[in-house]
Amino acid sequence: MTGLSAELNAALGRLADAEHLLVALDFDGTLAPFVDNPDDSRAIPEAAEAVARLLDVSHTTVAFVSGRAVDSLQRASQAPDGILLVGSHGAEYRFDGVDTHPPLGxxxxxxxxxxxxxxxxxxxxxxxxxxxxxxxxxxxxxxxxxxxxxxxxxxxxxxxxxxxxxxxxxxxxxxxxxxxVLSVTKGDAIRHLRDYTGATAVLYAGDDVTDEDAFAVLGDGDLSLKCGEGDSVARYRVATPADVADVLARLAELRAATGR
Ligand SMILES: [Mg+2]
Structure with missing residues (x-):
């Protein structure tokens, strides 16, 4: 946990104090390294463990927000019960086992x-x-x-x-x-997740261009984390899924220490 910058550590500390925290995560390239066959993609063990620890903390919700179809996301992520799934860049929701989709504009x-x-x-x-x-x-x-x-x-x-x-x-x-015909983005998904969970603060981590829509809807009390290279509006950046796992582990540790 020593690899995180002091600034990022401090931001995680503020986030850990949130009344209700939403940890929303892209999957491929963020929790899972890219592999030749997308069906073989799995979160690295450290990331899966950190996610499991976050799930154990009360007043804390974890969501996976992916471009994958929701079935594919569920298979690849092997998402434990309790994780909210958003597939197809925001066009599919699977919350508590129930499939829905966003309202039409x-x-x-x-x-x-x-x-x-x-x-x-x-x-x-x-x-x-x-x-x-x-x-x-x-x-x-x-x-x-x-x-x-x-x-x-x-x-x-x-x-x-x-x-x-x-x-x-x-x-x-x-x-x-x-x-x-749904023309939604990951930004719409984050807005919906915030409403659905009643989250008072959000962490979003992602690696790709479509994750920028999610970063863009975050506010001052939230934390945006870009994984890898490329232009980004995210406030913080790390290099690899292993680094994302470190951030999540640190957040779980800080959040648990608040006594929740
Ligand atoms: Mg990705």
């Missing part, structure tokens, strides 16, 4: 309407398919189709969404293709 609602028209046309042109309305988009179901017809319907749906100019996240499932 006006721009998102307009995209849903446009997408609806485009996909209804596709469904009409591909008999046997049907559209299911999802809170943030639509699913085109194809399970009554043979493989060739299914591929044709999927291709047509993708093309129609693109032609409609709707930037949608596309997910291929088994006999279903889903389009979601």
């Amino acid at each position: 006006d721009a998102d609602l307009a995209r849903v309407a446009t997408l609806s028209v485009a996909l209804e046309e596709v469904s009409a042109a591909h008999p046997g398919t049907w559209i299911e309305a999802k809170p943030a988009g639509f699913a085109l179901h194809t399970r009554h189709l043979d493989g060739h017809a299914e591929n044709a319907a999927n291709d047509a749906a993708r093309a129609a969404a693109e032609a409609a100019g709707v930037p949608a996240k596309v997910r291929d499932g088994k006999n279903v293709i889903e389009f979601s």
Whole structure:
């Protein structure tokens, strides 16, 4: 724990005094080193241990906030019970085992309407398919189709969404293709996590460009920690996931010492 700067140590000390602390963490590149196959990515043991210690402290919530789909995040992070998961850069929440997603803004609602028209046309042109309305988009179901017809319907749906100019996240499932219009960022996720947990202070650590959105919504009483190189608005910076683990371990130690 001696590798932390005096300034960072002091900031952690202030954070440890928070009434309710939210520790929100990116996963890949922040807790886990990059590996060739994303399925093999795991948090380094020191990071996993520090997270477990933070989870044990009362009035302290830990969240993982990743670009991964939430299922993939849960698998890779092997997240213990009690960790709040945010996937797809803020478009998927899994809190206490319940999957939800953020509310839609006006721009998102307009995209849903446009997408609806485009996909209804596709469904009409591909008999046997049907559209299911999802809170943030639509699913085109194809399970009554043979493989060739299914591929044709999927291709047509993708093309129609693109032609409609709707930037949608596309997910291929088994006999279903889903389009979601959510245009959220990790910053939206941090705002939601703050409200959901009632946190009075937030630590966010991340390594990538999309983490900048999260750093940007932090305030004076919060702590932003960039891992690795590259431009960042984060106040503090460390080099590697091992350093992030050190920071988290130190925070757990300070937080536990407050008697919580
Ligand atoms: Mg990352």
